[in-house]
Amino acid sequence: MSDMSATKQLAGDMNSPAPQHSEVPLGTSTDNNVSSTNNNMSTWAMSNLQKLNVTELYTQQRQSLRPWLDFFNTNQFKPPANIKAGARRLVFNVEHFQTNYFIVIIILSIYCIITTPALLFILLAMGAGCYLVSLKNRESPLTIMNHQIAISQQYLAVFCLCVPLLLMVGAGSAIFWILGASVFVIFLHALFHQTPNQEAFGVQMEEMAPSSDYILEFKIDVFKTLKIVGITTGVLTAIGLGAYYIHRRTQSSKRVILRDEVRNILRPFQLTEEQLRRVMANLNTEMTNGLKSDDTENLDLAMFPTYVHHGPSGQESGEYLVVDLGGSNFRVSHVSIEGRNRMRLNNKIFLIPHSLLLGEGEKLFDYIAECLQRFIDDNKLSLLKSANYKFDLAFTFSFPCKQTSLREATLVSWTKGFSCTSVVGNDVVLMLQQAIDRRKGLKIQVVALVNDTVGTLMACSSIYRDCKAGVILGTGTNACYFENLDNVPKWTGVRDNIHKQVIINTEWGALGRHGCLDFIRTDIDRELDESSLTPHQQVFEKMISALYLGEIVRLIIVDLVQRSILFPGRMQKSPSIRPDYNIFLILRGSFYAKHVADIENDTTEDLSITTTILTSIGIHDPSYDDCYIIREVCKTVSLRAAKLAAAAVAVLINRLNMSSVTVAIDGTLFRHHQQFKHNLTRTLGRLVPRTHRLVLSEDGSSKGSALVAAVDRRLKTAPMTYDKTNLPS
Numbered sequence: 001m002s003d004m005s006a007t008k009q010l011a012g013d014m015n016s017p018a019p020q021h022s023e024v025p026l027g028t029s030t031d032n033n034v035s036s037t038n039n040n041m042s043t044w045a046m047s048n049l050q051k052l053n054v055t056e057l058y059t060q061q062r063q064s065l066r067p068w069l070d071f072f073n074t075n076q077f078k079p080p081a082n083i084k085a086g087a088r089r090l091v092f093n094v095e096h097f098q099t100n101y102f103i104v105i106i107i108l109s110i111y112c113i114i115t116t117p118a119l120l121f122i123l124l125a126m127g128a129g130c131y132l133v134s135l136k137n138r139e140s141p142l143t144i145m146n147h148q149i150a151i152s153q154q155y156l157a158v159f160c161l162c163v164p165l166l167l168m169v170g171a172g173s174a175i176f177w178i179l180g181a182s183v184f185v186i187f188l189h190a191l192f193h194q195t196p197n198q199e200a201f202g203v204q205m206e207e208m209a210p211s212s213d214y215i216l217e218f219k220i221d222v223f224k225t226l227k228i229v230g231i232t233t234g235v236l237t238a239i240g241l242g243a244y245y246i247h248r249r250t251q252s253s254k255r256v257i258l259r260d261e262v263r264n265i266l267r268p269f270q271l272t273e274e275q276l277r278r279v280m281a282n283l284n285t286e287m288t289n290g291l292k293s294d295d296t297e298n299l300d301l302a303m304f305p306t307y308v309h310h311g312p313s314g315q316e317s318g319e320y321l322v323v324d325l326g327g328s329n330f331r332v333s334h335v336s337i338e339g340r341n342r343m344r345l346n347n348k349i350f351l352i353p354h355s356l357l358l359g360e361g362e363k364l365f366d367y368i369a370e371c372l373q374r375f376i377d378d379n380k381l382s383l384l385k386s387a388n389y390k391f392d393l394a395f396t397f398s399f400p401c402k403q404t405s406l407r408e409a410t411l412v413s414w415t416k417g418f419s420c421t422s423v424v425g426n427d428v429v430l431m432l433q434q435a436i437d438r439r440k441g442l443k444i445q446v447v448a449l450v451n452d453t454v455g456t457l458m459a460c461s462s463i464y465r466d467c468k469a470g471v472i473l474g475t476g477t478n479a480c481y482f483e484n485l486d487n488v489p490k491w492t493g494v495r496d497n498i499h500k501q502v503i504i505n506t507e508w509g510a511l512g513r514h515g516c517l518d519f520i521r522t523d524i525d526r527e528l529d530e531s532s533l534t535p536h537q538q539v540f541e542k543m544i545s546a547l548y549l550g551e552i553v554r555l556i557i558v559d560l561v562q563r564s565i566l567f568p569g570r571m572q573k574s575p576s577i578r579p580d581y582n583i584f585l586i587l588r589g590s591f592y593a594k595h596v597a598d599i600e601n602d603t604t605e606d607l608s609i610t611t612t613i614l615t616s617i618g619i620h621d622p623s624y625d626d627c628y629i630i631r632e633v634c635k636t637v638s639l640r641a642a643k644l645a646a647a648a649v650a651v652l653i654n655r656l657n658m659s660s661v662t663v664a665i666d667g668t669l670f671r672h673h674q675q676f677k678h679n680l681t682r683t684l685g686r687l688v689p690r691t692h693r694l695v696l697s698e699d700g701s702s703k704g705s706a707l708v709a710a711v712d713r714r715l716k717t718a719p720m721t722y723d724k725t726n727l728p729s
């Protein structure tokens with residue numbers, strides 16, 4: 001048997017059953033012959049197609065599966081003698097091992113799919129969809145508007161629905177990866193695996209090439225060369241692509257391993273809806289308990305009645321001074337209310353020296369009085385006033401105070417980094433009044449003490465009649481809302497038709513003081529708490545508010561640096577940058593909420609905003625990976641804060657139990673941190689189905705305090721009989 005016929009036989013073996021028409025000698029057919037051959041072919045094809053079923057196909061492929069021992073036999077791997085021999089090997093092996101290669105492709109595909117869970121999920125969904133289609137069609141065919149939809153069209157529809165989803169979860173790159181990796185593996189195997197007969201048949205084939213017909217030989221050579229060049233180019237491109245995708249995949253899997261470590265650290269910060277609902281339940285219980293008694297030692301929430309019983313009616317008027325103290329600076333404002341809730345505001349921010357925040361209380365109040373004097377003088381407010389004229393002043397004092405009237409308020413404890421001596425336990429209205437009176441010539445009477453949440457609510461309720469709650473999401477966090485006095489057992493004041501409700505200052509930042517948030521607190525939260533000015537207090541606030549967000553992120557970064565996940569080896573390699581790192585790593589409060597917001601919003605391709613921020617705080621040349629991880633940390637911490645804030649707002653909305661409610665919100669997180677606001681709104685939508693609206697209360701804490709004083713003045717001059725409008729429905 002010649003080698004040529006041996007080749008034919010080999011090919012015949014592999015493709016059995018061989019089609020009969022291959023035996024028809026070329027060049028001898030007439031037209032009739034051709035048509036009869038075609039007829040034969042189509043008859044053959046039809047009959048074979050009819051016979052062909054999955055089992056047969058499987059059996060055929062099974063038969064052409066080469067033994068795996070042979071496939072992996074390392075003795076058989078040798079480089080080809082030359083390019084031609086290599087090309088022949090490729091062609092032969094691809095055909096010879098076709099089933100084995102097919103299985104290799106399937107294994108690579110399975111690997112790719114199971115390492116991309118989203119892809120796997122959508123493929124399963126697609127499978128389920130097709131199964132449902134087949135089930136449905138078994139019962140009765142699908143008909144839409146009297147038009148029967150073929151089952152193939154239904155499958156096509158399922159496929160078309162899934163395609164965009166597949167593309168979204170990266171099916172495109174998965175296909176490229178499978179293609180690249182398969183071609184890479186198959187090419188190497190087919191090139192290096194010797195063909196049976198020790199390559200002999202290839203050499204002899206070469207010898208057998210007809211030499212008499214020069215033109216034919218030339219044509220064959222050109223054809224062969226083109227074929228080899230084509231195959232080589234294709235294969236090299238495929239190798240390139242394969243190598244590129246394998247590189248990308250190993251890169252990303254390196255990233256995934258890296259990120260897995262980071263994820264383990266971040267996981268406790270990722271709150272589930274179930275956890276949020278538990279937070280809601282606990283907050284609600286603590287609110288109810290707080291309304292029953294004043295036992296602030298044993299209760300989480302103080303739930304202070306504020307002695308504000310009514311929102312503005314639109315009849316208020318007059319001019320007021322407002323001192324707004326609550327953050328690291330304070331604001332003095334002059335507010336003119338001109339009827340129908342039209343207000344003009346003129347204000348000035350004064351910085352509070354750090355020494356005053358932690359120094360003697362009396363000095364702080366003296367400083368406030370001094371600033372008031374400067375403000376009045378600078379704005380010539382006394383110019384047209386009579387000698388006896390006294391300004392009414394509303395004192396926005398954003399710390400937990402137990403009030404016994406609108407102008408009597410005892411400070412229970414400092415929060416938010418304040419810690420002046422001799423103020424806790426004293427009436428802060430009196431302290432401010434005494435400081436004012438110590439300055440001869442300053443004619444001011446303090447007429448109301450207002451928490452910033454109450455100011456926020458009042459300012460907004462002058463515009464939205466259904467605004468019954470005020471929330472601060474800023475340096476600290478807190479909320480107030482209108483509560484029916486029937487629900488406030490601890491209220492000892494007047495209860496009548498005019499006093500049917502009161503604004504309750506919840507002081508919800510204190511939630512968790514007795515452990516009800518321990519199930520979501522992380523080690524970082526505990527570390528932050530222990531090193532704060534107020535250990536074991538304001539637990540909820542320390543997880544949410546702007547004063548603490550930056551510090552939480554900083555502590556996580558320090559943890560990641562200590563684990564050599566961030567800036568690996570940099571501290572050791574570059575001693576020159578150690579001092580900078582040390583400042584950042586050691587200094588409490590050196591990373592701000594503003595940094596968190598800016599980094600979280602960094603969508604630049606090279607994370608250049610993050611790089612700039614890190615550089616500005618002394619971390620020079622952070623790598624892309626460092627920036628990426630830090631952005632993940634910022635996102636996670638900020639998302640947790642937004643979710644917790646949403647859970648708390650949801651409780652307020654539920655308690656108000658109105659068909660639609662507006663919540664007034666102020667504070668830097670809500671005002672300036674867009675992603676925080678977005679996450680808050682989205683989570684809230686999931687937690688409360690009730691109609692609600694979140695409204696930014698512009699300058700609420702100043703305008704609203706002036707309104708509190710104005711409502712009080714109006715009620716004194718024209719006492720009301722019954723105000724129906726302000727009752728929660």
Ligand code: GLC
Pocket residue numbers: 326397398399400415416451452453472474475476477478479507509541
């Ligand atoms: C703190 C204060 C609270 C204030 C809040 C927002 O939680 O205790 O009174 O409303 O910060 O400023």
